[in-house]
Amino acid sequence: MSNTGNPYQDDRGNKDRSITNSGGGTMTLPGTSGRATPAPGGPFLAAEMMTGGYGPVDILHDCTLTVEKGEIAVIVGPNGAGKSTAMKAVFGMLNLRGGHVKLDGEDITLLSPQDRVAKGMGFVPQVNNVFPSMSVEENLEMGAFLRRDDFRATMEQVYDLFPILKDKRRQAAGELSGGQRQQVAVGRALMTQPKLLMLDEPTAGVSPIVMDELFDRIIEVARTGISILMVEQNARQALEIADKGYVLVQGANRYTDTGEALLANPEVRRTFLGG
Amino acid sequence: MDLLNAIVALLNFVVIPATAYGAQLALGALGVTLIYGILRFSNFAHGDTMALGTGFVILFTWWLQSMGLSFGPLPTAFLALPLGIALTAAVVLLTDRSVYRFYRKQKAAPVILVIVSMGVMFVMNGVTRFVIGVDEIRFADGAKFLINANDFKAATGLAEGLAFKASQAQTIVTAVAVVALLFWFLNKTRTGKSMRAYSDNEDLALLSGISPERVVAVTWIIASGLAVIAGTLYGLDKSFKAFNYFQLLLPIFASAIVGGLGSPLGAIAGGFLIAFSEVGFTYAWKKVATYVLPESLAPDGLAQLLSTDYKFAVSFAILIVVLLFKPTGLFKGKSV
Numbered sequence: 038m039s040n041t042g043n044p045y046q047d048d049r050g051n052k053d054r055s056i057t058n059s060g061g062g063t064m065t066l067p068g069t070s071g072r073a074t075p076a077p078g079g080p081f082l083a084a085e086m087m088t089g090g091y092g093p094v095d096i097l098h099d100c101t102l103t104v105e106k107g108e109i110a111v112i113v114g115p116n117g118a119g120k121s122t123a124m125k126a127v128f129g130m131l132n133l134r135g136g137h138v139k140l141d142g143e144d145i146t147l148l149s150p151q152d153r154v155a156k157g158m159g160f161v162p163q164v165n166n167v168f169p170s171m172s173v174e175e176n177l178e179m180g181a182f183l184r185r186d187d188f189r190a191t192m193e194q195v196y197d198l199f200p201i202l203k204d205k206r207r208q209a210a211g212e213l214s215g216g217q218r219q220q221v222a223v224g225r226a227l228m229t230q231p232k233l234l235m236l237d238e239p240t241a242g243v244s245p246i247v248m249d250e251l252f253d254r255i256i257e258v259a260r261t262g263i264s265i266l267m268v269e270q271n272a273r274q275a276l277e278i279a280d281k282g283y284v285l286v287q288g289a290n291r292y293t294d295t296g297e298a299l300l301a302n303p304e305v306r307r308t309f310l311g312g
Numbered sequence: 313m314d315l316l317n318a319i320v321a322l323l324n325f326v327v328i329p330a331t332a333y334g335a336q337l338a339l340g341a342l343g344v345t346l347i348y349g350i351l352r353f354s355n356f357a358h359g360d361t362m363a364l365g366t367g368f369v370i371l372f373t374w375w376l377q378s379m380g381l382s383f384g385p386l387p388t389a390f391l392a393l394p395l396g397i398a399l400t401a402a403v404v405l406l407t408d409r410s411v412y413r414f415y416r417k418q419k420a421a422p423v424i425l426v427i428v429s430m431g432v433m434f435v436m437n438g439v440t441r442f443v444i445g446v447d448e449i450r451f452a453d454g455a456k457f458l459i460n461a462n463d464f465k466a467a468t469g470l471a472e473g474l475a476f477k478a479s480q481a482q483t484i485v486t487a488v489a490v491v492a493l494l495f496w497f498l499n500k501t502r503t504g505k506s507m508r509a510y511s512d513n514e515d516l517a518l519l520s521g522i523s524p525e526r527v528v529a530v531t532w533i534i535a536s537g538l539a540v541i542a543g544t545l546y547g548l549d550k551s552f553k554a555f556n557y558f559q560l561l562l563p564i565f566a567s568a569i570v571g572g573l574g575s576p577l578g579a580i581a582g583g584f585l586i587a588f589s590e591v592g593f594t595y596a597w598k599k600v601a602t603y604v605l606p607e608s609l610a611p612d613g614l615a616q617l618l619s620t621d622y623k624f625a626v627s628f629a630i631l632i633v634v635l636l637f638k639p640t641g642l643f644k645g646k647s648v
């Protein structure tokens with residue numbers, strides 16, 4: 038799996054898992070983080086003019102995403118438009134060559150993802166977003182790992198939001214259905230009491246009924262004052278609940294408007310929503 | 313009466329020794345499986361960590377004995393054990409700092425870490441021989457027997473004696489206590505849970521604010537502790553010889569893999585399975601068979617399936633059979 042050019046990462050085709058345990062982390066380790074600087078004014082989250090990618094080739098080109106407090110912003114667009122990449126850029130998982138990310142009056146462009154969590158960002162990855170061998174309750178506890186105060190009240194809130202999780206609190210998260218697992222993942226992210234919750238395709242691979250329910254829960258979360266930034270494949274349904282929609286094409290903003298207006302826009306309908 | 317004699321002989325020559333040996337293997341395999349689960353490679357230096365740690369314990373034992381200290385009926389080594397664990401953990405953490413951490417920072421492929429651990433193994437191998445020498449050392453003191461064979465014969469009137477060595481009892485009791493403590497730690501404490509989380513999903517653990525360096529350090533400390541305890545118990549039960557500890561690596565790995573790599577419960581089950589098979593295959597069954605079977609069927613030979621020289625072959629035969637039919641090991645560890 039070596040295409041990085043780093044000889045240490047070349048396993049020379051070793052597939053023997055009796056001596057190696059694949060599935061290690063892909064993220065950079067903490068300690069490489071910069072510092073946050075005050076940057077008052079502007080929207081609650083302002084990720085502006087982001088340019089960058091994973092390697093030498095840029096995927097994002099001057100991409101801008103903003104979210105106000107308690108708002109739901111949805112990123113839609115065709116496959117390969119850089120939707121997930123844009124979200125990862127906001128979360129600090131790729132290096133930006135240009136642009137900046139500001140959250141709640143602070144410039145956090147140089148912070149590592151871990152430090153952004155401490156600053157109030159919650160991130161729910163699209164896949165591998167639970168601890169499969171740990172119980173639902175332990176998953177939530179791990180979400181609150183950074184908190185030193187009593188987090189039982191937050192856990193109760195999560196259980197109120199997702200009652201099924203309370204019934205399954207002792208069950209291993211890996212044994213749950215896809216929809217329930219997504220609920221665990223969202224619940225885990227909520228345990229840090231984030232100010233901004235970022236969801237990467239939360240409804241991928243769940244049934245339409247479960248999808249509707251998840252969207253309802255997301256609206257409930259937004260009502261508590263948490264801003265939501267979400268990437269969605271199910272563009273139509275997502276835009277219906279969105280305060281703000283971003284249509285990305287080839288890593289750049291194509292249309293930006295309220296969810297309602299985008300749904301009404303004949304060109305957006307024709308090109309991205311299938312008529 | 314014959315049946316009772318057979319049971320006593322079986323207990324004396326198979327069940328008790330294999331249980332003690334199994335407990336020692338299980339403690340070693342737990343360390344291997346923890347490193348595998350969290351640092352994601354098979355640590356070939358584990359056997360020599362056991363040897364080095366036991367060497368330290370022996371040195372501390374001699375030092376305590378020279379000051380006239382003893383632990384009553386228990387071996388003095390038990391007093392020296394905390395000191396030995398602390399020193400070994402320090403050496404291992406220093407090794408992690410100076411060697412493994414570099415490769416972690418590089419996000420090196422796990423197979424490279426396997427080779428690195430082999431290098432560490434050779435260095436530790438040499439250091440152990442410098443520190444304690446190559447000779448066989450017996451360092452057990454205190455009471456020798458819980459049940460003496462002659463006393464047992466006199467008390468029961470049976471032809472067969474039952475010996476229960478103090479070291480075997482100590483091994484079993486210590487292993488149970490250590491395993492209970494380890495499972496409590498992994499399942500109930502914040503640090504233990506963060507270790508399981510890190511093993512489950514490294515990226516998500518980072519996103520939750522779990523510090524990888526801390527998890528790794530705690531893992532090394534626990535693995536060193538398990539290695540030194542296992543090594544000391546083995547040394548008390550049999551004897552200490554650096555080369556034997558290096559060889560112990562083989563059944564320990566077999567135990568961890570048979571049980572399911574990454575599964576602590578599997579490591580324990582694997583340890584006992586391997587131990588009982590090794591002892592069972594290399595025991596001369598003639599005595600037990602003579603008691604149980606009618607005279608006409610009594611075996612002429614020793615009824616020993618394999619010479620004790622081949623005991624390691626038994627571990628590997630089991631390893632292969634288990635991997636063929638249940639690649640994840642008995643307790644659903646990582647698929648191999």
